[in-house]
Amino acid sequence: MPAKRRKLTLDDYTQGVLAADIGILSRAITLVESQHPVHQALAQELLTRLLPHPGNSIRVGITGVPGAGKSTLIESLGCLLCDRGHRLAVLAVDPSSSVSGGSILGDKTRMENLVRHPHAFIRPSPSGGSLGGVARKSRETILLCEAAGFSIILVETVGVGQNEITVRSMVDFFLLIMLAGAGDELQGMKKGVIEIADLLAVNKADGDNLQRANLACAEYRRVLGLLQPATPGWKTRCTTCSALQPETLAALWQTIEKFVTTTRDSGAFATRREHQAITWMHAMIEEELHHRFFRNPRIQQLLPDLEQQVAKHHLPAATAARQLLLAAATP
Amino acid sequence: MPAKRRKLTLDDYTQGVLAADIGILSRAITLVESQHPVHQALAQELLTRLLPHPGNSIRVGITGVPGAGKSTLIESLGCLLCDRGHRLAVLAVDPSSSVSGGSILGDKTRMENLVRHPHAFIRPSPSGGSLGGVARKSRETILLCEAAGFSIILVETVGVGQNEITVRSMVDFFLLIMLAGAGDELQGMKKGVIEIADLLAVNKADGDNLQRANLACAEYRRVLGLLQPATPGWKTRCTTCSALQPETLAALWQTIEKFVTTTRDSGAFATRREHQAITWMHAMIEEELHHRFFRNPRIQQLLPDLEQQVAKHHLPAATAARQLLLAAATP
Numbered sequence: 001m002p003a004k005r006r007k008l009t010l011d012d013y014t015q016g017v018l019a020a021d022i023g024i025l026s027r028a029i030t031l032v033e034s035q036h037p038v039h040q041a042l043a044q045e046l047l048t049r050l051l052p053h054p055g056n057s058i059r060v061g062i063t064g065v066p067g068a069g070k071s072t073l074i075e076s077l078g079c080l081l082c083d084r085g086h087r088l089a090v091l092a093v094d095p096s097s098s099v100s101g102g103s104i105l106g107d108k109t110r111m112e113n114l115v116r117h118p119h120a121f122i123r124p125s126p127s128g129g130s131l132g133g134v135a136r137k138s139r140e141t142i143l144l145c146e147a148a149g150f151s152i153i154l155v156e157t158v159g160v161g162q163n164e165i166t167v168r169s170m171v172d173f174f175l176l177i178m179l180a181g182a183g184d185e186l187q188g189m190k191k192g193v194i195e196i197a198d199l200l201a202v203n204k205a206d207g208d209n210l211q212r213a214n215l216a217c218a219e220y221r222r223v224l225g226l227l228q229p230a231t232p233g234w235k236t237r238c239t240t241c242s243a244l245q246p247e248t249l250a251a252l253w254q255t256i257e258k259f260v261t262t263t264r265d266s267g268a269f270a271t272r273r274e275h276q277a278i279t280w281m282h283a284m285i286e287e288e289l290h291h292r293f294f295r296n297p298r299i300q301q302l303l304p305d306l307e308q309q310v311a312k313h314h315l316p317a318a319t320a321a322r323q324l325l326l327a328a329a330t331p
Numbered sequence: 332m333p334a335k336r337r338k339l340t341l342d343d344y345t346q347g348v349l350a351a352d353i354g355i356l357s358r359a360i361t362l363v364e365s366q367h368p369v370h371q372a373l374a375q376e377l378l379t380r381l382l383p384h385p386g387n388s389i390r391v392g393i394t395g396v397p398g399a400g401k402s403t404l405i406e407s408l409g410c411l412l413c414d415r416g417h418r419l420a421v422l423a424v425d426p427s428s429s430v431s432g433g434s435i436l437g438d439k440t441r442m443e444n445l446v447r448h449p450h451a452f453i454r455p456s457p458s459g460g461s462l463g464g465v466a467r468k469s470r471e472t473i474l475l476c477e478a479a480g481f482s483i484i485l486v487e488t489v490g491v492g493q494n495e496i497t498v499r500s501m502v503d504f505f506l507l508i509m510l511a512g513a514g515d516e517l518q519g520m521k522k523g524v525i526e527i528a529d530l531l532a533v534n535k536a537d538g539d540n541l542q543r544a545n546l547a548c549a550e551y552r553r554v555l556g557l558l559q560p561a562t563p564g565w566k567t568r569c570t571t572c573s574a575l576q577p578e579t580l581a582a583l584w585q586t587i588e589k590f591v592t593t594t595r596d597s598g599a600f601a602t603r604r605e606h607q608a609i610t611w612m613h614a615m616i617e618e619e620l621h622h623r624f625f626r627n628p629r630i631q632q633l634l635p636d637l638e639q640q641v642a643k644h645h646l647p648a649a650t651a652a653r654q655l656l657l658a659a660a661t662p
Binding site: 140293 | 471523525526553554557609617637644645650656
């Protein structure tokens with residue numbers, strides 16, 4: 001029987017991940033993604049063992065509207081980093097992928113060169129469930145990848161809905177990929193996304209498009225001057241880049257390295273990670289409390305009518321809330 | 332014994348509020364603000380009776396950094412509206428007022444003329460408690476004022492913390508008061524505030540300051556062109572104004588009236604109010620679930636150490652969350 005088919009013990013997982021065995025890492029991620037209670041318990045034990053190991057990683061969130069060229073940019077930047085000897089994991093957070101069949105990273109052929117690189121590990125978005133569920137799995141996958149020695153984690157997400165805020169809460173640095181043509185592009189973006197970014201990169205800044213990209217970049221810089229930066233002690237910047245011009249990607253990465261140095265020195269880096277971990281714990285508690293309440297059959301029975309009455313201004317919101325809380329508490 | 336000292340029945344409150352008896356309205360608001368369970372139960376009954384009455388009111392949130400001239404502007408605008416025959420209530424939402432002694436509306440002498448106007452009713456921020464508590468009281472005070480026939484409700488808040496988001500969730504229109512000198516001012520503002528505004532007004536646009544105000548306004552318009560509007564079907568605008576020039580305030584109010592007409596016609600106005608009421612109900616439920624959980628002595632005992640372990644990356648967040656949820660569930 002081939003070794004990879006046998007059931008793995010906690011020790012197998014631990015040693016395999018720490019030894020950067022990609023087959024075992026993949027199975028550990030599958031374990032983390034599983035909804036099965038036994039798998040979840042095992043996954044938590046594994047994470048508890050591995051937690052002290054994640055070292056000097058950099059977690060970078062990348063977002064942008066569809067068509068902004070995220071995948072091509074990640075492929076080019078990823079190859080550049082791997083060629084320099086970095087070990088790179090690329091993950092995706094896309095709750096819609098279970099419905100749409102995977103809009104990002106679903107088709108690994110889009111990152112043909114990177115996927116073949118021995119230093120790279122690419123994992124599509126976990127399927128199924130809410131953003132909260134996908135986010136939990138992705139956070140834990142980050143930890144597994146770090147334990148396996150991947151020192152750069154790129155987390156890609158699509159520029160819709162609540163995704164960016166969630167990804168921002170699990171990364172050190174947040175990169176927003178933009179296109180020239182500015183105004184129209186941004187209209188389609190979720191509110192506040194510029195304000196959670198540490199760097200805006202106007203992509204496809206090459207050929208005929210170069211001048212427009214430079215103009216857009218100047219415009220964004222003006223906007224950034226009016227907004228509060230996402231990270232204390234780091235002024236959010238705007239740059240142009242092109243996957244066709246590796247030197248622009250090298251410069252982009254240099255900015256990220258500068259960010260890491262600056263925030264590690266100031267302590268903002270460590271403070272954010274601590275804060276993220278605690279916030280995440282609280283978010284999971286709130287989510288569970290919410291689910292327990294709203295899965296209660298009595299609540300499910302009462303809710304639609306009460307919501308309707310509140311919406312139609314026939315019942316004060318506080319009264320409806322009390323009725324529901326009382327109904328849930330009654331045995 | 333003077334009538335105003337006797338204990339009021341539910342009927343007294345109902346009839347008094349509907350008859351626009353300011354003394355009874357004030358006492359009804361005090362009832363709504365009370366933490367006493369008996370008062371709260373009575374307040375909910377009163378609100379249930381009054382709810383169908385609020386008619387064609389306009390709820391306007393007003394915020395801006397300290398020193399932006401909010402009070403003076405509200406006073407001038409308020410007098411203008413009252414002189415036109417409108418009945419106007421001015422409320423404040425400021426959770427810090429219980430600590431600071433009231434930074435807004437606390438000193439009614441700042442609105443000397445308005446406070447004496449027979450068509451105006453001014454109520455300072457409810458004191459004590461969290462933003463959530465202050466917000467609940469303010470929402471219910473809005474309903475009482477509307478039932479008493481006040482057709483324009485101005486809700487003032489200070490430009491710090493989470494206040495604006497909360498006030499946005501209880502008003503139809505959100506006005507952000509700015510100053511020329513732009514960049515620096517905005518740096519001090521909470522992220523995303525521009526994106527929840529329906530109108531930016533660069534204040535103190537008079538005398539030597541006029542040109543700077545116009546420049547700032549042009550700059551903000553550029554920014555607004557890049558951001559998503561706060562209300563579907565309404566392009567967020569920027570204007571200049573000055574409390575010294577009533578015609579600028581008349582123009583400002585005209586913009587608000589245009590907003591109301593536009594969104595009433597499109598249905599966005601009614602949809603937002605329905606949505607706000609339901610969201611509010613859910614927020615109160617979540618808040619109560621949260622409080623019940625974290626007031627649990629067992630949780631209070633376990634939490635500090637678990638938070639510490641999670642922050643130091645010694646324990647996975649999910650494991651800590653589970654331990655707490657389990658501890659709360661154990662009898």
